[in-house]
Every structure is written in C-alpha cells, then in structure tokens.
Amino acid sequence: MSEKKLLFVNACVNKSTSRTLRIASRLLELLKESYVIEELDLEHLDIHPLDSQRLNERLALLARGELLDPSFILARQFANANCVVVAAPYWDFGFPAMLKVYIENISVTGISYRYGERGQTVGLCKAERLYYVTTRGGLVTDEDDLGYRTLEGMGHIYGIKDIRCMSARGLDIVTVDADAEVSRAIDEKVSAPGALT
Secondary structure (H helix, E strand, O other), X not given: OOOOEEEEEEOOOOOOOOHHHHHHHHHHHHHXXXXXXXXXXXXXXXXXXXXXXXXXXXXXXXXXXOOOOHHHHHHXXXXXXXXXEEEOOOEOOXXXXXXXXXXXXXXXXXXXXXXXXXXXXXXXXXXXXXXXXXXXXXXXXXXXXXXXXXXXXXXXXXXOOEEEEEEEOOOOOOOOOHHHXXXXXXXXXXXXOOOOO
C-alpha cells in the first residue's frame, strides 16, 4: 500500500517570526503520523504569473493534450496529494501575491479539474481535505477573509470536499496578547481532541 502524501504550501514570510507558521507547524506535527509531508516554500519557488507568452504556451500544450509537460509539474503534484495544508498570513484583505501565482500554476484543465458535459467543473484532485492556516492582525472573521474564501472556492472546484480554516485574529491590537491568542488557536483548533477528524 502506498503512503499517503500531504502537500504543505508555505506562503509565509518572515518565517522566524511568523505566527501563521507557528500554527501550521503544530498542525503538521500532528498530521505527520498519517502522511508523508512534502513542503513547497513559495517564497523561494521560481514561479511566475501567466502573462501572454506563458498563457499561449499553456493553451498550446493543452490543445495537444501534453499534460505531462514539465510546466504542469506543480498542478500534478497538487492533484496527487491526499491532503493539502496551505499556510498564508492575512495580507491586504486576502493572502500574499505569491499564493495567487501558485493557484494560477495549479489550475490546469485536465489535471486539477475538467469540464463536464453541461459545462460544470468536475474536480480531479485526490485530496480529501484542505487546511487553510492564517493569522490576522485585526478582527476579521473566517467568513470575511477573502483569502480563505478564495481557497474554499478553489478547493471545491478541485473536488476537495472538506476545507477547514485554522486561524487566529486580533493579533496586532495593542491590548491583545498575540502569543496567547496563537497558543489558544493551536489548543482549540489544532490540538483539541477530535479537531482533525
């Protein structure tokens, strides 16, 4: 029986002080019992947005059915993961731009999703669950976090049914003990009995 694979998409910056990464690290520590973890550090990954040249090259490859082309390696990696953890700070009402560029690179028709007979999207990804880990300086809720809502919507397009947000908020408010809030998020949303089942 092959091992289950977890893809950790790390969109954290200032990693030595990242509160988002602190929560994600605890989550990964618990999940490593069930999965082999592969990390993608987006800050050090050489990916680019789809400009005219890249878009036309992609369209030509797809028209020829060349889904094994090296330019689709990130899409195939994402589609073949059994679980996905995305860690990204709340950033300008969403998430860092490098995560949007990554999403462009994995959203490939025929690999992460396809279109059905009536034009509806059909997810092709293996992941049973996607965790979105984030921290916010203000009092933005999960429901109002455009980063989480984007990942939630994309996850459904990819066929991932169980999408969970693990977050801490209010961390930049001067009267809030940010370390205590991060610890509380870990205790209540990650480490609590049954939190990951």
